[in-house]
Amino acid sequence: MELICPAGTPAAFREAVDAGANAVYCGFRDETNARNFPGLNFSRDELREAIAYARRHGTQTFVALNTFMRAGDEEIWYRAAADAVALKADALILADFGLMAHVAEHYPQQRLHVSVQASASNVDAINFLVDAFHAKRVVLPRTLTIADIARIAPQIRCEIEVFVFGGLCVMAEGRCSLSSYATGKSPNMNGVCSPASHVRYRQEGKELVSELGDYTINRFPAGEAAGYPTLCKGRFDIADSPAYAFEDPVSLDVMSEIDALSAAGVSALKIEGRQRGKAYVAEVVSTLKKALSASPAQRTALLTRLRGLSEGQKTTSGAYEKRWR
């Protein structure tokens, strides 16, 4: 199976390539991708150099243009698509049907992948995107079980890529409005979930208090591992006690199930984390690369090392194994 790795900077891109990524995904330094964070992403020149570097090492480059176009400003996304095609990106990762139609019409030879942000999670939706826009691969939402994937795979006419490690989005991706509710900005339209401009951390006694907009997201007692200030992983007063309403601060790790994922029909494994540093990229990519060819027992030992890098220093298999159902 292919290992698809994140890069938020050229330095992280080189680390991913050097660590053995089969493909690296990245985005332009603007609102056309869902990691539009300050100081992150690639200029056109940086992407040109990165693609050349990847090609010299036999690695592919996927360019994420996975936000939804703003009416009246479509030209920003069209120009990004044109530039990515001109720079010879191996695939474009798209979420907006309008942008998919534009790319399919103007660049019919360009390989098109369906972003997780498109929330294509059933056979009809996926086959529609294959038939209408010639999508070659779908990145499935992190809301499906392995059994769900196994049921979908034989009925669709494209490759399947799934997230196996990194930040865990527990909502219907591309549809979630929690960040928008709290801050007016969302990953779908602005490329930012819980934007840093609306985040505050403060020390209150021994507690670390995280705030997003007007909301207190969490209070971490001394010594407790912290998490990102997202509403979906906030600790709120529920009845009489503070508790996590949706999900704990925790990261996804389903690498122990790669044999099952392969049997289910998955052809590419994706690592989340374009917002993470190059040290994270190097460590995670090299470890997961080793894990792919390791025995199940060796795999467990390798993956344990990565827990310290994870949000809340904990990992979960998320919806892939819904034991509580």
Place this chain on the structure above:
Amino acid sequence: MEFPRLLAFPLNYMPLPAIERATGMLFRRVLKKHPDLFERLGEHKTKRFAFLPSDLPLAFTVEPAALSIRVTRKPAIPSPVDASVEGPLFLLLSLLEGRCDADALFFSRDLSVTGDMEAMLAMRNALDGADIDLPRDLSTLAGPLAPFFGRVAQDIRRRALTDETSPWN
């Protein structure tokens, strides 16, 4: 690994202008090697960033737009500061080089950040995107002794970071 207290203690008594001159020289050398270091900051280039080593009696304030660094004795910090990050010196230096992941250090509570998170995130990404290697970049200041100082600095770095990375490295 914490900076040895025995070495940190004299900093309480050394003249601040001398410390600031030495720090400024190192800062300018890094900028000379990485002239695009602050390019990724964009609109945040005009802000002030405080770096607060928890194991030193000093605070370092960087103004990217002015290409300046100021040193003060804690708790004094040139005000107002837009964003600050606090943690052991060797961890702050490892962030400067992108050798440790800032989010992981934040999750483990080894680092704390306050103030303008957007500005600090931009700074983190700018530093991470640069290819800073302090032993390599700074050892040339030692002239003919550069190879020796480079090796010593690399050894110190390796020892300092072994503790921090051992859980996963």
